[in-house]
Amino acid sequence: MPSTMRPPPGQTPVTGGTAELLADADRDGAWMLLVNGTPQSHVDLGEPAHLEFEYVRRMGHVVDLAADPGTPLDVLHLGGGALTLPRYVAVTRPGSRQRVVEIDQVLTDLVREYLPLPRGARIRVRNDDARAGLAAQRDASADIIIADVFAGARTPAHLTSVEFLADAHRVLRPGGVYVSNIADGPPLRFARAQVATLHAVFGHVCLLAEPGTLRGRRFGNLVAVASDVELPLGPLTRRSAGDPMPARVVDGDDLDRFAGTARPVHDADAVPSPEPPPDVFSR
Numbered sequence: 001m002p003s004t005m006r007p008p009p010g011q012t013p014v015t016g017g018t019a020e021l022l023a024d025a026d027r028d029g030a031w032m033l034l035v036n037g038t039p040q041s042h043v044d045l046g047e048p049a050h051l052e053f054e055y056v057r058r059m060g061h062v063v064d065l066a067a068d069p070g071t072p073l074d075v076l077h078l079g080g081g082a083l084t085l086p087r088y089v090a091v092t093r094p095g096s097r098q099r100v101v102e103i104d105q106v107l108t109d110l111v112r113e114y115l116p117l118p119r120g121a122r123i124r125v126r127n128d129d130a131r132a133g134l135a136a137q138r139d140a141s142a143d144i145i146i147a148d149v150f151a152g153a154r155t156p157a158h159l160t161s162v163e164f165l166a167d168a169h170r171v172l173r174p175g176g177v178y179v180s181n182i183a184d185g186p187p188l189r190f191a192r193a194q195v196a197t198l199h200a201v202f203g204h205v206c207l208l209a210e211p212g213t214l215r216g217r218r219f220g221n222l223v224a225v226a227s228d229v230e231l232p233l234g235p236l237t238r239r240s241a242g243d244p245m246p247a248r249v250v251d252g253d254d255l256d257r258f259a260g261t262a263r264p265v266h267d268a269d270a271v272p273s274p275e276p277p278p279d280v281f282s283r
Contacts, residue, residue: 013106014104015104015106015107016107016151019033020038021033021115022034024052025127027052030043030044030046031043032052035152040081040082041082043087048087048088049091049092051088055220055221058223058247059085059148060085061236063085063093064235065239067093067145068145070092070093072093072095073093074142074144074173075144076142076145077101078101078130078133078145079102079130079149080102080104080111081102081111081148083115083148086120086121087099087118090120097122098124098166099126099137099142100123101220103105103128103129103130105127114179121147124216130156131158131164140172141173142171143172143176144172144177144178144179145172145177148152148181153276154274154275157271160265160273161197162200162201162267162274165265169201169202175228178227179225180194180224181221182224183222183274183276184222185274186217187216188216193264193265194265195259196259198226199264203225203229204230205224206225206226207258208262209221211246211248214250225237233249
């Protein structure tokens, strides 16, 4: 099994605080990245197609269904971390062109040094704020945009608005897919508002999440998927139901009921995602 050339350092200062790489005791050659003590990414150097975090696995399903198996895609990742999904795309869709926007250059350097990318991966990392990096992209230049951006454990407010999503829509090709990680807990006000915001920009939207999270019983990750074309709801439902931690796919009238009276978010009234409970990462 591949491993890093030498043991990574302990807690390391990065732009956003401190980062730490911890070996996965259950998978030889696998590592977890923590930022400010929060689990941020998981990478298996020997098997980059392995997605440990459940919400990342759900994002992987969306990538798998975005085109015929193995077809190269142009993918824009907002938020880099340990580059888990770029690695996944590189090995499942060889030849894909991938651009990553990650604000923390020191973190990116740490990841590149100790968690080398798959050979031949066409992954370019730009050191920038996610919204500024998005604004710099050409019109109709991406098949998929994946937004998984956190400052600490919260999504910054300026990445939650209609204006931000309108720019993502500009960068997507016709039929392209936008995917985002939404972290929220009871009573899910933030997630409901994000659904309303996505509906204001895209013609088709769905949510993938574990049932307890959807019912507002616990804090968790909801994966939002949006496009101007119909989404592959049947295959997404089957794949999500078959995961080790099964998830539901919510769309149509059910999604409208979930959003309820929530209104689209604009720059003027945008707020960050909620702070997770202190014990959420120790469960």
